[in-house]
Amino acid sequence: MRCDPNYQPAPDLLKGRTILVTGAGDGLGKAAALAFARHGATLILLGRTIRKLENTYDEILEAGGPEPAIYPMNLEGAAPKDYEDLADTLTREFGSLHGLVHNAAELGALTPIDHARVEEWYKVLQVNLNAPFLLTHACLPLLREAGDASVVFVSDVVGRRAKAYWGAYAVSKFGLEGLMQVLAEETENSGAIRSNSYDPGVLNTQLRRNAHPGEVYAENPAAESVVPGLLYLIGPDSKGVTGQPFEWR
Numbered sequence: 001m002r003c004d005p006n007y008q009p010a011p012d013l014l015k016g017r018t019i020l021v022t023g024a025g026d027g028l029g030k031a032a033a034l035a036f037a038r039h040g041a042t043l044i045l046l047g048r049t050i051r052k053l054e055n056t057y058d059e060i061l062e063a064g065g066p067e068p069a070i071y072p073m074n075l076e077g078a079a080p081k082d083y084e085d086l087a088d089t090l091t092r093e094f095g096s097l098h099g100l101v102h103n104a105a106e107l108g109a110l111t112p113i114d115h116a117r118v119e120e121w122y123k124v125l126q127v128n129l130n131a132p133f134l135l136t137h138a139c140l141p142l143l144r145e146a147g148d149a150s151v152v153f154v155s156d157v158v159g160r161r162a163k164a165y166w167g168a169y170a171v172s173k174f175g176l177e178g179l180m181q182v183l184a185e186e187t188e189n190s191g192a193i194r195s196n197s198y199d200p201g202v203l204n205t206q207l208r209r210n211a212h213p214g215e216v217y218a219e220n221p222a223a224e225s226v227v228p229g230l231l232y233l234i235g236p237d238s239k240g241v242t243g244q245p246f247e248w249r
Contacts, residue, residue, distance in 0.1 A: 001244050003229035013235045015040030018094045023104030025052025027205040031223035032101060032230050037065030048074040075104055075131035076123055083138035090142055097142035099234040102132040103154045107210050110165045121168045128172035133179055143193050152233045153180045155197040160245060177245060184243030194242035196233050200226040201249050
């Protein structure tokens with residue numbers, strides 16, 4: 001399903017809403033966090049590199065957005081208890097959660113299956129699939145408490161139609177699509193939570209540069225160019241839309 005390229009979000013679209021973004025220190029995660037804050041949201045910035053999160057934090061404040069919160073977490077090594085602790089902190093500090101964007105991703109090595117390293121396979125699946133499950137599982141009570149919440153899983157074209165050599169990354173994105181669909185099926189009748197995936201397409205991000213080192217990166221669109229699709233999915237304008245694989249192309 002294609003996003004409407006002419007979508008124009010209201011300036012106060014996300015006023016009063018609290019949204020958690022993983023991988024918020026750079027790339028699409030940072031661009032999304034900045035845009036959400038410009039439209040009134042209070043952000044929880046989650047990532048593994050504090051310096052990058054602090055830069056996003058500073059840019060939000062400089063632009064006049066609501067003061068965000070920083071929550072450092074290494075998704076590769078986080079245990080279930082760490083997610084429970086995060087949910088407890090969010091419950092204590094915010095009481096509810098209106099949006100959850102699973103953006104953080106690990107590429108791994110692009111290699112034939114018979115050359116794949118088992119340790120790297122586990123790492124990619126842990127960051128790209130297990131972490132979104134654990135975070136969503138821990139935050140479901142907070143999402144229900146919001147009454148109108150959206151979970152967005154950032155996907156990829158190879159998670160919908162696999163390509164040779166994409167190995168663990170492609171498999172993890174296929175799994176993410178499945179997790180999105182299961183969550184949508186389980187919550188669609190409640191009206192309180194909607195769940196969709198979003199393939200932003202080719203972008204000038206570090207993950208893209210790692211995957212395609214021969215490209216002329218400057219010719220790829222900036223992450224900011226696809227943020228309108230995320231604003232639509234995370235905000236109230238997409239209420240009632242769930243279980244859909246969106247793309248920006």
